[in-house]
Amino acid sequence: MTQHLTIGERVAWYRRRRGMSQEVLAGLVGxxxxxxxxxxNxxxxxxxxxxIRTLADALDVSLGDLLAEPTLMEWSNESGRRTVPALRExxxxxxLLTPLLRATAGDGEPPALADLRADVGAVWDAYQDSRYGFAARQLPLLLADALLxxxxxxxxDREEAHALLAMTYQGAAMVLGKLGENELAWIAADRGLTAAQQSGSDVITGSLFRSVTHCLLSTGRFETAVDLVNDAAGVLQPGxxxxSPAYLSVYGTLFLTGSMAAARAEDRATAQTFLREAEETAGRLGAxxxxxxxxFGPTNVAIHRVATAGELGDMQIAAEVGQQLDTSGLPTERRVRHNLEVARALSAWNRTDEALAMVLEAEQIAPEQVRHHYMSRELVLGWVxxxxxxxxxxxxxxxxxxxxV
Structure with a gap:
């Protein structure tokens, strides 16, 4: 209903729906x-x-309501015509609620673990390539296979099957989060963490901690996300x-996610502490x-320094440092996300032409990601x-x- 409004216009729309004056809402948010x-205006x-989270809380709406999420997934040759609803089903x-209700016959033969491993990898590769339609189409069948x-x-073999099930759920959570389907993403992340704990793998469990943290971020629970990162780090630190390189990568990435949570909670000191921990871990990884x-690695740490600067309002730093980073060696999803962060910072400094160039470059690389990210939509609508x-x-x-429009 409010898809064609800016965030500010949505605030006004919900404020009027609440029968609240500007004086009252302004007082509630200080x-x-x-x-x-x-x-x-x-x-x-x-x-x-x-x-934005403070305004959402005062209006008693979700963060997604003010960001106009979720957005409609466009049909494509890769997505087919059964997308998010099929994944929701x-x-x-x-x-899945209890073993008492599971079918005991007629499930058929389970997939070979090698085949399942390849299919999970294909979905994750699609996620990093920002091909959300392909991933959304594959995930319902993949979940059925992984559960079986x-x-x-x-x-x-059972432990590996649970590890693959956990990574399938995490892939679903990450894709759904990109589409703004945050409640569904939470269900997937929660199920994934349960499966991870049956895998016997600290690396898989650590990976799912990151996914749950992302879900908390998406729903505006920034302080809770910071607490989770601290708790999860305590679980992982003994190892x-x-x-291994995979363990270091999962551990370091958890702190990168935590740095964003701390920045959105306006906790500058914790954001810097998390970034330093991630930087030290990237140094151990080496590249x-x-x-x-x-x-994960030094470049992703640098990207998060730019992103946290933007979240903390240091737009000049984000613009100047962000433009200097070479992200060409990273997966598509990371490169495009960085472009949008730099575009936001440039736009805040009225360098609209440069910001537009960053968004257009991002769209050329990953049109689906740009289409679904609130930041690109808000930037363009603001320029219009x-x-x-x-x-x-x-x-x-x-x-x-x-x-x-």
Whole structure:
């Protein structure tokens, strides 16, 4: 209903629905009425999730309501015509609630673990390539196969089957999070963590901790996400002495996610502490890598320094440092996410042409990711609203492709 509104306009829309005056809402969030009026009329950009979360709490709506999430997944040759609803059906199958309700016959033969491993890898590769339609199409069948394997195998094969089931659930959670389906993502992450604990693998469990942290971030529970990172780190730290590259990557990535949570909670000191821990871990790893599909290494740490600077309002630092980073060696998802962060910072400094170039470059690399990310939609809609007369052809065409006008 509010897809074509800016975040500020959505704040005004929900405020009026609540029968609340600007004076009352401004008081609830500790701002002046003049500030709120400017925010609702797009004269101030609401580009920090900490501020948007505060407004959502005061209006008693979700963070996703103000970000206009989820967004409709476009049909494509890769997605087919059964996308998120099919994945929702797979996650909400009542037979997953308890072993008492599971079918005991007629399931067929479980897939070979080698085949299942390849299929899980294909979904994760698609996620990192920002091919969400392909991943959404594959995940319902993959979940069925992984569940059957976890029920059918025994011994060490059973542990591997649960590890693959956990990674399937995590893949579902990550894809759903990108699409703004945060409640479904939470279900997937929760199920994945349960499966991970039956895998006997600290690496798999650590990977799922990251997924749960992402879900908390997506729903605006920033302080809880920080607490989870601290608790999860306590679980993983005993294994650091003889840590494998995969273990180091999972551990370091957990702190990168935590740094974003701390920044969105406006906890600058903790954000810096988490970034230092991630940087030390990347130093132990020695170079950029992609163990467990983490894209972890020094460059990803640098990317998060830029992103946390933006979340903390240090837009000039984010713009200057962000433009200097070479992300060409990282997976598509990381490169595009960084482009959007730098575009946001440039736009905040009224360097709109440079910001537009960053978004267009990102769209060329990964149109699905740009289409579904609130930041790109909000930037483009803000440029359309803020232009006297008609926006430029480049902005107008981009707005049409993103379905924001």
């Amino acid at each position: 701002r002046t009425t003049d500030w709120l009026s400017k925010a609702e 797009n004269r101030i950009e609401l580009d920090r999730l900490s501020v 797979a996650l909400m199958d009542y037979r 394997a976890a029920r059918s195998y025994s011994g060490t 650091l002495g003889q840590a 950029d890598a992609n163990h467990m599909w983490t894209a 609203r803020g232009t006297r007369g008609r926006p430029s052809r480049s902005v107008a065409d981009l707005a049409e492709r993103l379905r924001v």
